[in-house]
Amino acid sequence: MINGLLSILTGIIVLFPFIITIVFLIGMRRMGKAPAAVIRKAADFTTPFLFLSVYITSLTIFGKGTGFYITSIAILFAILFAVIERVKEKEFQISRVLHKTWRLYFLLLSFAYVILLVIGVSFKISEYVK
Numbered sequence: 756m757i758n759g760l761l762s763i764l765t766g767i768i769v770l771f772p773f774i775i776t777i778v779f780l781i782g783m784r785r786m787g788k789a790p791a792a793v794i795r796k797a798a799d800f801t802t803p804f805l806f807l808s809v810y811i812t813s814l815t816i817f818g819k820g821t822g823f824y825i826t827s828i829a830i831l832f833a834i835l836f837a838v839i840e841r842v843k844e845k846e847f848q849i850s851r852v853l854h855k856t857w858r859l860y861f862l863l864l865s866f867a868y869v870i871l872l873v874i875g876v877s878f879k880i881s882e883y884v885k
């Protein structure tokens with residue numbers, strides 16, 4: 756019973772990572788935190804679940820592992836941001852680079868997640884119509 760419940764909960768979190776964002780936002784707002792800080796923290800907290808969700812969704816749709824591509828793109832963006840920060844600023848701060856990169860991952864993975872959901876639903880509709 757516990758294993759089944761954990762499997763269902765994990766499946767929901769993987770399929771709908773923004774449920775975590777919403778629950779986090781509601782919880783932090785009830786604690787009286789400022790809205791801007793709460794949104795940033797919610798995005799930071801949701802990003803690892805988006806990595807997992809995009810990977811599993813793309814694996815389900817295309818049948819191929821895309822983990823290498825997702826990881827490679829993430830590393831390239833981190834390197835690019837580090838180089839830009841190093842050239843632009845006199846004092847290089849790795850924490851600032853990591854924050855910017857992590858938030859970019861959130862935006863890119865959110866976009867990829869929505870696109871993958873649209874593609875997946877379109878494939879299923881086209882299968883059903885045939």
